[in-house]
Amino acid sequence: MSTSIFDDLMWRGLISQTTGDDALREALEASPVTVYCGFDPTAPSLHIGNLVQILTIRRLQDAGHLPLLVVGGATGLIGDPKMSGERSLNDTTVVSEWADRIRAQIEPFLRFDGDAAARMVNNYEWTKDISAIGLLRDVGKHFRLGTMIGKETVARRLASDEGISYTEFSYQVLQALDYLELFRRYGCTLQTGGSDQWGNLTAGTELIRKAEGETVHALATPLITKADGSKFGKTESGTVWLDPQLTSPYAFYQFWVNQADADVIGYLKVFTFIGRDEIARLEKSVEDAPFAREAQKTLAHEVTALVHGEAAAKAAMTASAAIFGRADLDGLDAATLEGVAAEVPHAELSAGATIVDALVGTGIAPSKSAAVRAIKDGGAYLNNVAVEDSEYVLASADAIAADWAVVRRGKKTVALVRIAP
Numbered sequence: 213m214s215t216s217i218f219d220d221l222m223w224r225g226l227i228s229q230t231t232g233d234d235a236l237r238e239a240l241e242a243s244p245v246t247v248y249c250g251f252d253p254t255a256p257s258l259h260i261g262n263l264v265q266i267l268t269i270r271r272l273q274d275a276g277h278l279p280l281l282v283v284g285g286a287t288g289l290i291g292d293p294k295m296s297g298e299r300s301l302n303d304t305t306v307v308s309e310w311a312d313r314i315r316a317q318i319e320p321f322l323r324f325d326g327d328a329a330a331r332m333v334n335n336y337e338w339t340k341d342i343s344a345i346g347l348l349r350d351v352g353k354h355f356r357l358g359t360m361i362g363k364e365t366v367a368r369r370l371a372s373d374e375g376i377s378y379t380e381f382s383y384q385v386l387q388a389l390d391y392l393e394l395f396r397r398y399g400c401t402l403q404t405g406g407s408d409q410w411g412n413l414t415a416g417t418e419l420i421r422k423a424e425g426e427t428v429h430a431l432a433t434p435l436i437t438k439a440d441g442s443k444f445g446k447t448e449s450g451t452v453w454l455d456p457q458l459t460s461p462y463a464f465y466q467f468w469v470n471q472a473d474a475d476v477i478g479y480l481k482v483f484t485f486i487g488r489d490e491i492a493r494l495e496k497s498v499e500d501a502p503f504a505r506e507a508q509k510t511l512a513h514e515v516t517a518l519v520h521g522e523a524a525a526k527a528a529m530t531a532s533a534a535i536f537g538r539a540d541l542d543g544l545d546a547a548t549l550e551g552v553a554a555e556v557p558h559a560e561l562s563a564g565a566t567i568v569d570a571l572v573g574t575g576i577a578p579s580k581s582a583a584v585r586a587i588k589d590g591g592a593y594l595n596n597v598a599v600e601d602s603e604y605v606l607a608s609a610d611a612i613a614a615d616w617a618v619v620r621r622g623k624k625t626v627a628l629v630r631i632a633p
Contacts, residue, residue, distance in 0.1 A: 216237065216240070216241055217240055217271065217272060217275035217277070218233075218236065218237040218240050218241070220271065220275075221268070221271065221431075223481070223488070224481040224482055225434065225478060225481055225482060226264075226268055226271075226433050226434075226481075226482060227431060227432075227433065227434075228407040228410075228432045228433055228434035228435075229407060229410055229430075229431075229432040230429065230430065230431050230432070231414065231417055231428075231429050231430045231431075232429070235427075235429065236402070236429045236431065239401065239402070239429060240272075240275070240277070244276050244277050244278055244328065245272075245277045245278070245401055245402050245429075246277070246278045246280055246394075246398050246399050246400040246401060246402070247269065247272050247277050247278065247279060247280065247400070247401075247402040247403070247404060248279070248280035248281070248282055248390075248391070248394050248400050248402070248403050248404075249265045249266075249268075249269050249279075249280075249281060249282070249403065249404045249405060250281075250282040250283075250284050250287065250335070250387065250390060250403075250405070251265070251281070251282070251283055251284060251314055251318065252284035252287050252288040252291065252292060253283065253284060253285070253288040253307050253308075253310035253311040253313070253314050254288055254291050254292075254299065254302070254310075255310065256309075256310050256313060256455065256458070257313065257314070257317065257453040257454055257455035257458050258314055258317050258318070258453070258454045258455075259445060259451050259452060259453050259454060260445050260452045260453075260454070260467075260483075261406070261435075261436065261444075261445050262454070263454065263483065263515075263519070264406070264433055264436060264482060264483075265404060265405065265406070265433065266318060266321050266322075267321070267482070267483065267485075267518075268404055268433055269281070269321075269322065269330075269404065270321050270322055271485075272404075273322060273323065273328050273330060276327070276328050277328060277402075278328050278329070278330070278331075279322055279328075279330040279331070280330070280331050280333065280394055280398060280400055281318055281322070281330060281331070281332045281333070282333055282334070282335055282390055282394070283311045283314055283315050283318075283332065283333070283334045283335075284311070284334075284335055285307065285308060285311045285334040285335060285336030285337075286334075286335045286336040286339035286340065286386065287335060287339075287383065287386050287387060287390070288302075288307045288310065288311060289301070289302070289304065289307050290379055290380065290382070290383050290386065291380065291383070292380075292383050292387075292409070292412070293365045293366065293369060293376060293380040293381070293383055294365070295365055295368055295369070295408075296368075296369070296372065296374070297374060298374070298376075298377055298380060299380065301379075311334060311336075313455070315332055315334075317454050317455070318332070319332065321518070331398070333394075335386075335390050335393075338389075338393045339386065339389070347385070347389075351385060351388075351389055351392075351419070352385060354418075354419050354422040354423055355385060355388075355415075355419075359418075360381070360384060360415075362411075363384060363411030363412075363415075364408075364410070364411055365408065365411060366381060366384075366411070383412070384411060384412045384415040385415070387412040387415065387416060388412070388415040388416040388418070388419040389419070390416070391403055391416030391417070391419065391420060391428070392416065392419050392420050392423055392424070395420050395424065395426070395428060396424075400428075401428040401429055402428065402429045402430070402431065403416055403417075403428075403429075403430050403431070404430075404431045404432070404433065405430075405431075405432055405433070406432065406433055406434075406435055407432040407433065407434050407435055408435060409432065410430075410432045413430035413431075413432060414430060416428075416430070417429070417430050436479075436482060438472070438474075438475055439472060439474035439475050440472075440474075447463070447467055449463070449554070449555065452464065452467050454519055456520055456524070460550070460551025460552075460554055460555070461516060461520045461524040461525070461527065461528045461548075461551060462527075462528045462531050462532070462548055462551035462552050462555065463551060463554060463555045464515075464516055464519065464520065464528070465512045465513075465516045465525065465528035465529060465531075465532060466512075466528075466532060466555060467512075468508070468511050468512035468515050468516065469505070469508045469509060469511070469512035469532060470508070471508055471511065473498050473502050473507075476494075476498065476507045476508050476511055477491065477494065477495045477498065477507065479511055480494060480507065480510070480511050480514075483511070483514070483515050483518075484510075484511065484514040484515060484518070485514075486510070486514065494506060494507040494510060495507070509529075512525075512528075512529070512532075513525050513529055516528055516529075527544075527545070527548050528548070528551075530543055530544070530548075531544055531548045531549075531551075531552055534596070535552060535556075535618060535620075535626055536620075536623070536624065536626065537593065537596045537620065537623070541595055541596060541612050541618060542612070544612055544613055545613055546613040546614035546616075549612065549613050549614055549616045549628065550614060550616075552628060553616065553628045553630075556626050556627055556628060557574045557575045557576060557626075557627040557628075558574060558627055558628040558629065558630065559573040559574045559575075559627070559628075559629050559630070560629070560630040560632055561573055561606060561629050561630070561631060561632065562631075562632050562633075563605075563606060563607055563608055563631055563632065563633060564605060564606070565605070565606050565631075566602070566603055566604060566605055566606070567583075567587065567592065567594060567599050567601075567602065567604040567606065567619070568580050568583040568584060568587070568602050568603075569606075570594070570606060570617075570619045570627075570629045571583035571586065571592060571619060571621060573629070574619060574627030574628070574629060575627070576619065576620075576621045576625045576626070576627045577592075577621060583602070584602045586621050586622075587599055587600065587601070587602045588602070591621055591622050592619070592620070592621055593618075593619065593620040593621075594606075594610060594617060594618070594619055595610065595612065595617055595618050596618065596620070606629070606631050607631070608631055608633060610631060611630075611631050614630075615630045615631050615632065616628050616629070616630055616631075617629050617630075617631055
């Protein structure tokens with residue numbers, strides 16, 4: 213017997229709140245539902261937090277429901293209130309450019325023809341011609357101030373020293389208007405979003421109830437966190453973006469492969485389409501052979517392939533193994549090595565520099581004497597080959613691609629050097 217989409221979302225830990233579990237389950241099982249999720253262009257790229265929503269919509273599409281993806285050309289000009297601090301307002305040209313980039317990032321994840329075809333719309337289309345008087349009379353009259361200031365994000369901002377501007381305070385009116393417009397145009401009856409969006413989600417369901425006398429649904433996914441309570445989706449170099457120019461496929465792969473045993477099974481449920489039996493097997497692998505890190509490698513490959521394609525996933529996997537001496541370096545191309553260089557210590561040295569200069573220049577040896585000791589002890593490597601001579605001189609022939617060579621101290625301390633002619 214097949215598992216219902218509601219039960220699958222619940223098992224994957226993707227349901228934090230709904231406007232009514234039983235009513236939503238019944239609606240999803242009765243007939244195809246039109247479901248929407250919005251993405252505001254407040255940055256030049258989506259990040260892995262947005263990926264939760266994209267994949268949730270994809271799961272609903274695979275179950276026969278009809279996705280509506282809203283790129284917030286209008287709401288992106290304002291920005292959803294953060295828990296702390298006002299957003300910087302971006303120029304309309306910038307927001308329009310970012311909206312196009314985000315649209316292109318979302319499209320590969322969904323089907324836009326055939327059964328349950330997805331549709332992409334921009335809320336600027338129905339917002340740009342609304343007058344201030346029209347918004348206040350036709351939409352604002354359905355909102356009660358007490359309810360608006362009770363929303364979690366708004367309440368927290370009001371209690372802060374900085375407060376909240378009327379611009380950001382009004383964001384929930386615009387998002388609610390989106391739901392009403394999509395209900396009227398496309399019969400949309402379900403909106404999804406992160407749990408931090410719950411106030412905005414319910415603002416939409418309430419507006420439809422008051423304006424149209426109809427009951428619709430909202431589903432909030434939980435904010436993804438680490439088992440230790442620390443923030444998910446950040447690295448030492450910053451946010452993990454979906455744009456390969458902002459986070460290289462190699463760095464993207466490394467982010468996932470380095471997840472802790474306590475987190476990896478939960479992430480497999482949320483970020484991949486692997487089924488229950490295989491996830492159960494991987495969970496047992498974590499318990500029985502954690503040193504093999506099979507679950508982490510599976511997670512890294514699956515998510516990197518979803519976002520960047522199978523070829524990029526294989527290249528990142530090969531690079532990860534090769535850089536740490538577990539595979540041949542010859543297959544690495546210049547683009548992959550550039551991505552690696554962005555994530556590990558690196559330095560530029562002239563041909564004629566020694567291996568000691570490389571170890572010290574990249575910072576993986578604190579001093580020349582420490583570098584010499586590492587070489588003497590057999591713990592220094594150039595392109596995964598142990599270096600025995602501390603006076604070894606780097607030459608252009610040592611470069612693999614794009615003039616890069618790999619230096620390593622011990623098993624895990626890696627750096628790249630660019631050998632200039």
